[in-house]
Amino acid sequence: MRVLAFDTSLGGGSVAVVHGGVCLARADEDQPRALVERLLPMIEDVLSRAGTGYGDLDRIVTTVGPGTFAGLRIGVAVARGLGVATGVATMGVTSLEALAQGALGEAGEGEVIVSVIDGRRGQVYLQTFRVLGGAPRPLMAPSAVDLADLPGVMPSGPGLVVGSGAALVGGPALGGLRLLAGFSTIDAVAVAALAAGRAPGGPPRPLYLRAPDAKLPGGIVPA
CATH class of the missing domain: 3.30.420.40 (ATPase, nucleotide binding domain)
Structure with a gap:
């Protein structure tokens, strides 16, 4: 299975293309404010270095939370958009499960x-x-x-x-x-490993465990 996996849930970003359990290419970004502009170029760069086109992918997977509200919305929106545009099956895994996978x-x-x-x-x-x-x-x-x-x-x-x-x-x-020190961030390779052997189960949706801190005027909570 050839998987494009990424994580934006905890502030930074990680992108990888994994085939048969082997990472073909990866990229990482530690500037949260850059993710809105950087995620798609990171994906294109990783796909290029992996010698992979969207038509070669079997799965697109992203973390769905818990995590930062902005980070989750970016990752889920990009995964869903790429799924619609390419026809590749998409899925989500929790950030907590990805952390556990990375520490196996x-x-x-x-x-x-x-x-x-x-x-x-x-x-x-x-x-x-x-x-x-x-x-x-x-x-x-x-x-x-x-x-x-x-x-x-x-x-x-x-x-x-x-x-x-x-x-x-x-x-x-x-x-x-x-x-265990040194396992506070999520590795996209671990995200890809969780997708292996699983049915997609539908487009990813953000997992929010509490309401956002920010509210619109009038006390309305953003969707």
Whole structure:
């Protein structure tokens, strides 16, 4: 399967073309404000370096959240637009699952991976997985969790904690789990790996775990 995968959910951006589990080309962008203008040129560049046209693709996949509202809207809109324009099947995977997939090499079979994204305002976005058959299997749905409630939500070890919110997990909440530094961003290669063997399930839709901070005049929440 030849997959175009990208992530814009956490501020930066990552794009990759993967075929048969091998990354053919990739690009990364760490300037969130540049993503609106840079994502499509990044995709074109990666496709060119991979020697791949849209007609060669079997799947287009993006992360759908949780994450920044602007980042999610960019990634989902581009994926849906490319799907309509090219006829290639599109799908979405959660940002938390992509973080867990990227950390698989650090976890043993049967261990727990806790993906945690800093949601700000005293919350984290969290999902727990167990490594079974070399893949992260979800133990719970993605959730917005208050920091004060973490001890009652966190699983026991052995296992690890990854993501931009990992440093917020400590004390009794950490238990027998170990913090894994260096896994706070999402790799598009991991996003592509999650698409392998899955049915698309329809165009991707943003996953919002709480209402946006910004509101229009009159208190209206943007769609």
